[in-house]
Amino acid sequence: xxxxxxxxxxxxxxxxxxxLVEQGVISAEQLNDLLALQATTPGPRRRLGRxxxxxxxxxxxQLAMALAGALRLxxxxxxxxxxxxxxxxxxxxxxxxxxxxxxLSATAGEIPRIAVVDPTDVVSLDEVxxxxxxxxxxxxxAVERDLRQALARVWSLASDxxxxxxxxxxxxAGDLGANADEQTSESxxxxxxxxxxxxxxxxxxxxxRASDIHVETQREGVRVRFRVxxxxxxxxxxxxxxxxxxxxxxxxLAGLDIAERRRPQDGRAKIVAGGKKVDCxxxxxxSLYGEKVVLRLLPQGTELPGTxxxxxxxxxxxxxxxxxxxxxxxxxxxxxxxxxxxxxxxxALNEVSTPDKNVVTLEDPVEVTLxxxxxxxxxxxxxxxxxxxxxxxxxxxxxxxxVGEIRxxxxxxxxxxxxxxxxxxxxxxHTTSAVAAVSRLVDMGTPAFLLAPSLSLVVAQRLxxxxxxxxxxxxxxxxxxxxxxxxxxxxVTAGTPVLGRGCDQCGHSGYRGRTGIxxxxxxTPELRDALRGGGDERQVAEAARLxxxxxxxxxxxxxxxxxxxxxxxxxxxxAGEGVPEIWCTGCGGGLTAGMVCCPWCATPVGHGQCSxxxxxMEENWRVCPWCRVPRESSVDIPVQxxxxxxxxxxxxxxxxxxxxxxxRF
Numbered sequence: 001x002x003x004x005x006x007x008x009x010x011x012x013x014x015x016x017x018x019x020l021v022e023q024g025v026i027s028a029e030q031l032n033d034l035l036a037l038q039a040t041t042p043g044p045r046r047r048l049g050r051x052x053x054x055x056x057x058x059x060x061x062q063l064a065m066a067l068a069g070a071l072r073l074x075x076x077x078x079x080x081x082x083x084x085x086x087x088x089x090x091x092x093x094x095x096x097x098x099x100x101x102x103x104l105s106a107t108a109g110e111i112p113r114i115a116v117v118d119p120t121d122v123v124s125l126d127e128v129x130x131x132x133x134x135x136x137x138x139x140x141x142a143v144e145r146d147l148r149q150a151l152a153r154v155w156s157l158a159s160d161x162x163x164x165x166x167x168x169x170x171x172x173a174g175d176l177g178a179n180a181d182e183q184t185s186e187s188x189x190x191x192x193x194x195x196x197x198x199x200x201x202x203x204x205x206x207x208x209r210a211s212d213i214h215v216e217t218q219r220e221g222v223r224v225r226f227r228v229x230x231x232x233x234x235x236x237x238x239x240x241x242x243x244x245x246x247x248x249x250x251x252x253l254a255g256l257d258i259a260e261r262r263r264p265q266d267g268r269a270k271i272v273a274g275g276k277k278v279d280c281x282x283x284x285x286x287s288l289y290g291e292k293v294v295l296r297l298l299p300q301g302t303e304l305p306g307t308x309x310x311x312x313x314x315x316x317x318x319x320x321x322x323x324x325x326x327x328x329x330x331x332x333x334x335x336x337x338x339x340x341x342x343x344x345x346x347x348a349l350n351e352v353s354t355p356d357k358n359v360v361t362l363e364d365p366v367e368v369t370l371x372x373x374x375x376x377x378x379x380x381x382x383x384x385x386x387x388x389x390x391x392x393x394x395x396x397x398x399x400x401x402x403v404g405e406i407r408x409x410x411x412x413x414x415x416x417x418x419x420x421x422x423x424x425x426x427x428x429x430h431t432t433s434a435v436a437a438v439s440r441l442v443d444m445g446t447p448a449f450l451l452a453p454s455l456s457l458v459v460a461q462r463l464x465x466x467x468x469x470x471x472x473x474x475x476x477x478x479x480x481x482x483x484x485x486x487x488x489x490x491x492v493t494a495g496t497p498v499l500g501r502g503c504d505q506c507g508h509s510g511y512r513g514r515t516g517i518x519x520x521x522x523x524t525p526e527l528r529d530a531l532r533g534g535g536d537e538r539q540v541a542e543a544a545r546l547x548x549x550x551x552x553x554x555x556x557x558x559x560x561x562x563x564x565x566x567x568x569x570x571x572x573x574x575a576g577e578g579v580p581e582i583w584c585t586g587c588g589g590g591l592t593a594g595m596v597c598c599p600w601c602a603t604p605v606g607h608g609q610c611s612x613x614x615x616x617m618e619e620n621w622r623v624c625p626w627c628r629v630p631r632e633s634s635v636d637i638p639v640q641x642x643x644x645x646x647x648x649x650x651x652x653x654x655x656x657x658x659x660x661x662x663x664r665f
Contacts, residue, residue: 016048016067016120023066025058049118049144060144067119068141076115076140078102078150079470079505088154091131099124102147102154104140106132115142115150146505152207153504156235194245197238198253202273202280202295204235208507211297215250217243217290229465229514230338233507243290250293254282262286269295281367298367307347310340311515311564313555319457319520324348324426327399329456330419332406334429334437340463340516341428342367345402348426349373352400361402362389378404386411394418403427409444416446419454433552434458434521435541442535452531460519462552462573464565467498468506475499477567484571487557495561499568515564517555517573522547 017031026034034051052058058066068075081104088096088103096102100117101124112132116125119139128137142150201224205213210226222238238246251258254267269280281296307317323331331348333341346368353359353373364378364386376393378384386403387410393401394414405428406412419425431437437458441451475497482489500510521527524547530539550558556570597603610617612629623630 016118019067019070019120020052020058020063023070025062025066026052030057047118053144064117064141064143071119071141073119074140076104076142078115078142078146079503081115083150083154083504085154088151091128093151093155095124095127095131096151096154097148099127100144100147101125101128102142102150103128103132111136111138113138113140115140115147117142117144117147149207149505152204156204156207194242194249197242198246198249199273201235202271202278202297205295205297206273206276206278209513213295213297215246215293215295217247217287217292219289222246228507229509229511230463231465231509233509247284247291247293250282250295251284254280256282256284261291281365296367300368304346304350304368305343307351310344310347310518311559312518312520313550313558316459316518316520316550316555319522320348320459321351323457323522324352324424326424326456328419328422328424330415330425330427330454331456332427332429332437332458334431334434334458334460335462336430336432338463339461340514341461344459344461344516345426345428346370349400349402352424357399358397359400359402360393360396360398361404362386362393363402363404387414390414390418394423398423400424400426405429406441409446412441412444412446413450416450416454419456420450431460434460434519434549435537435544436460438521438527438531438540439535439537442531448532448535451535452528455523455531457523458521460521460552461516462556463514464517464556464559464569464573465511466513466515466565467563468500468503468510468512470505470512471500471503471510472498472563473501475566481567481571485553485557485567487567491561492567496563497560497567498563499566511566511569515559517552517559517565517570519549519552519555521549
C-alpha cells in the first residue's frame with residue numbers, strides 16, 4: 001500500500017449510492033430499486049453496497065474499485081498487508097465487524113491508518129476517531145470479503161497465544177494437581193470464562209473453515225487443534241487446570257453425561273456461533289490424562305456442493321450424471337475416510353430428489369439433514385443394521401435408496417438385488433481405487449449373477465488442497481517430485497503450475513480450500529464379462545484400461561497442470577498409487593509384470609520366460625518343454641525388482657518427448 005498523503009484524509013460527505021451512479025456501476029433507476037428493497041426488507045437495515053453485490057449488479061472488487069476511484073482513495077490489498085492483531089483490536093470487535101473497518105496502524109504521534117469497506121459511512125469513521133482519540137485518519141478501501149476474513153483472523157485464537165490466558169484470568173481453579181478431573185466442581189463448567197472460551201473455539205473454527213475441533217487433555221495442558229482442508233493445525237492451548245471445565249462444558253452442549261468419564265460418549269449439538277447456526281457431532285474418549293473431545297462441524301444442507309462444483313472433469317461428470325439419471329442400478333463411491341464421499345453422494349441425491357420420487361437414506365449416523373427425503377439412522381444395538389434397514393426400506397416403495405456403507409455380504413446382496421429390481425441404489429465402500437471396489441465385492445462372495453447386471457458405476461475419489469489465491473505464484477516442481485510422479489520437465493512447463501508461498505489468508509500453509517480428483521469406472525460389457533468370469537482383479541483392471549479410465553493420479557496431474565492444485569499435493573494424496581513393481585534397465589521407467597519390452601525405450605525385458613510361448617523356464621533348462629524353442633533364443637535381460645537386495649531402489653528416469661509421446665499420466 002502506497003504512503004498516504006494529507007489529501008487522503010476523509011472529508012467527503014457523499015453517499016455510496018451517489019458514488020456508484022457517478023462511476024457507472026449502477027444506474028439511477030437501479031439505485032431507486034435498491035433503496036426500495038433496502039426499505040422494505042424486514043430485519044436490520046442492510047447496507048446498500050451489500051445489496052449491490054447480492055443482486056448481481058457488481059462484485060465486491062468492482063464495488064471497492066469504484067469507491068476508491070471516485071473518492072481518490074488507495075485500494076488496500078490486505079493479502080499483502082501485515083496486520084498486527086494488537087493494533088486491530090484497539091477498535092472493539094462489534095464495531096469493527098458491524099462497520100467493516102480494520103485498523104492497520106496506530107502509532108503514537110502519527111495519523112492512524114484504517115481499511116474500510118464503505119468510506120462514505122462517516123458515522124462509523126467518527127466512532128473510530130473517538131476510540132483512537134484522533135481528529136484525522138488515513139483511509140484506504142478494501143474488498144469486503146478480504147476485510148471480513150482479516151477481522152476473523154485478528155480475533156482468532158491462533159493469532160495471539162495470550163488470548164486464552166487473558167480470558168482465563170478470572171477463572172481460578174486452584175492447584176488441583178494430578179486429580180484435577182476428579183476435584184473440579186460441576187459448577188465450574190458454567191463459569192463465564194470457560195463459556196466464552198468454548199464459544200470462541202467454535203466461532204474461530206467456523207471462521208477458519210475447519211471440519212473438526214480436537215480438544216486434547218495432556219500432561220502439561222489442553223491442546224486445541226483444527227482440521228482445515230484435511231490437515232490438522234495447532235491453534236492454541238489452555239492451562240491444565242481448565243481441562244475438566246472445558247470438557248464438561250462441551251459435554252453439556254452435546255447433552256452427554258458429565259459424570260461419566262470412563263467410557264466413550266457420542267452426542268450432537270446445535271450451536272449459534274458468530275450469528276451462524278452450527279450442527280456438531282461430539283465424541284469423547286477417555287485417555288491417560290483426561291478425556292479427549294472431538295467436534296465434527298457438519299455442513300448445513302444448503303451448504304453442500306452441487307455436482308458441477310465437485311471438481312470432476314467434464315467426461316467424468318457426464319458418466320456420473322448418466323448413471324444417477326437411470327431408473328435402476330448401483331452407483332458406488334469409494335475412498336478412505338475424509339475423501340468427500342458423503343458430499344458426492346448428497347450432490348448426486350440433489351440431482352435425483354424430485355417430488356415424483358421417494359428417496360430414502362440409511363446412514364450411520366445422519367450427518368446432514370436434507371429436505372424432501374426420508375433419512376434413517378442406523379442403530380446396530382437395537383438390531384437396525386444396514387441389512388435390516390435395507391430390507392425394511394424396500395417395502396416402503398422407494399425409487400432411490402442411499403446406503404451409507406456396504407460392510408458385509410448381506411448388505412451387498414440386498415443392495416445389488418434392489419438395484420436389479422428397479423431401484424437406484426447409491427452407496428460407499430472403503431477401498432483405494434475403483435477397480436479395488438469391484439474386487440472387494442467379489443471377495444465378499446457376491447454372486448456374479450447379481451454383481452454383473454446390477455453394478456452401474458464406480459467412482460473413487462480423493463480431496464486435494466487448492467493453492468491460496470492470495471499468495472500463489474508460478475513454480476516448477478523439483479526433480480524428486482517429477483521423478484516420483486513420472487512426468488517430464490517439458491510436460492510441467494507446458495502448463496501453468498503454481499504454489500502458494502503462505503500468507504495470513506491461508507494460515508501460512510500456501511493452500512486454501514479443496515477440490516476432488518476422481519477415477520470413474522463405468523461398467524462396460526467387457527467389465528461385465530470379467531465379472532461373470534470370476535472378477536479377477538487383473539481382468540477387471542484390464543477391462544478398465546480398455547475403457548479409457550483415468551486414474552486418480554492422472555486426474556490430479558491434469559489439475560496440477562492447470563494450477564488448480566500442486567504437484568506436491570497430488571503426490572501426497574496418491575502416494576503408493578501406480579508405483580511400479582520393476583524398473584527397466586534401459587531408461588529406468590516403471591514396468592508392469594508380464595511386459596516383454598519397455599514401452600518407453602523399447603528395451604527387451606525378460607523374466608525367465610520362453611520367447612516363444614512366454615511360459616516360465618527353469619534356470620538350467622536348455623529348451624522350452626512346451627514349444628521347443630531353445631533357451632539361447634529366449635531373452636533373459638535381468639531387471640531390478642522393486643525392493644530387491646543389492647542397493648537402493650532406482651527412481652525411474654523421465655523419457656524425452658522424442659521417446660514418449662505426451663505426458664506419462
